[in-house]
Amino acid sequence: MHDKPTPLGCDPADLAWVESTVKQAGTSFAAGMRILPPMRRYGMYAIYAFCRVVDDIADGNTPLAERTKGLEDWHQRVAELYAERAFPPTEALDRVLLAAINFFSLQQADFDAVIDGMLMDTQTAIVAPDEKTLDLYCDRVASAVGRLSVRIFGDSSENGNAVAYHLGRALQITNILRDIPEDAARGRLYLPADLLERFDVPKDPVQALFAPGLEQVARVMAARAQDHFRTAFATMKLCQPRSMLAARIMGASYESILKALCKRGWGASVLRNRPHTSLIGKAKWFALSYIP
Known part of the structure; x- marks a missing residue:
């Protein structure tokens, strides 16, 4: 036996x-x-x-x-x-x-990229990075994980890598927008310097929490994340539907978080209120995820 x-x-x-x-x-x-x-x-x-x-x-x-x-x-x-x-x-x-x-x-390069992304966080607190540094960070800590994931899902094509590129950035920007107060408590501010300057938001992580312009900065970043979600979901349709099922579920769940954040806003009075998504919403993401 x-x-x-x-x-x-x-x-x-x-x-x-x-x-x-x-x-x-x-x-x-x-x-x-x-x-x-x-x-x-x-x-x-x-x-x-x-x-x-x-x-x-x-x-x-x-x-x-x-x-x-x-x-x-x-x-x-x-x-x-x-x-x-x-x-x-x-x-x-x-x-x-x-x-x-x-x-x-x-x-191996994707595992190494994830570790290098973590090293970016340990060597010095990331505060108001330039756009290139922020994008590199997102690639390392999120899109590299996506590149590993799509291979496990069963798609190692260029379209699969494009899904990893866009979905990883969408997820990480959503994380950044969700965790602004928690990151500030650790001396970190992942929002890009050019946007902070444009909307007169201080680069000090704690002071930024109380700046009126933070709302505008966050909404620009939210629109950027939504563009990445949109491109990721469109690219999934070019892949084998079954191989992207898990990616669709993960993406839909995080897109729901982004929408809840946009509904809540980023004003100082609500910034620490964790957004909640409904069970109905969760069921909806799951159902929609099965649509090729």
């Missing part, structure tokens, strides 16, 4: 570890991952767990040198996964990542 094959050929305990990381995080992406077939689902769990681990290092309370070393160590761990060493990795996450890398032909 043969044992039942496991997704990606991994030990069930290793698969349970990456799955528990996703569940404990309570991520809004979970619905998109759950509908995937087991092989792809656990591949995505591994990618999410990797992102979670390196993000926790970057946002930790340990000294800068320790956080930097932790991220540089991950560069080395990723390099070792691609070096095809004879001995297996010693950590559960590394073992599932290696299986996903081999099965889905994931690119």
Whole structure:
């Protein structure tokens, strides 16, 4: 009697570890991952767990040198996964990542980009970046994850990469617009310098929260995110519909957050009110996600 094959050929305990990381995080992406077939689902769990681990290092309370070393160590761990060493990795996450890398032909450059994005956050607090720096940051921490994801979803084409480009930027800009007060408390302000200057918003993260012009800055950025959502959804139609199902669900959930933010606004009196999306809305995103 043969044992039942496991997704990606991994030990069930290793698969349970990456799955528990996703569940404990309570991520809004979970619905998109759950509908995937087991092989792809656990591949995505591994990618999410990797992102979670390196993000926790970057946002930790340990000294800068320790956080930097932790991220540089991950560069080395990723390099070792691609070096095809004879001995297996010693950590559960590394073992599932290696299986996903081999099965889905994931690119080392995308893992390295994610780590480099985290390093951008650790070396110095990002405050009022120029447009080029902001776009690079969005590419590294979001679109690079998208490039890994679309391969797991089953589309490694140029259209798939275009979805990753636009959807990643849409999601990250939405994150930025949602988290302005929390980022300010950590000395960060991800809104671009040129927009802050145009609308007379101070570049000091805390002072910016009370500037009347913050509303205009945020709405310009929201329009930018919406353009990326629109292009991402249009490009998904050029891909195999089934391969983009999870991406449509993830994108629709975040687009709903963006719309809720726009409805709430960014005035000082409401800025700390977390926007809520209704259960009806969630059901609607799920239904619409099945439309090719």
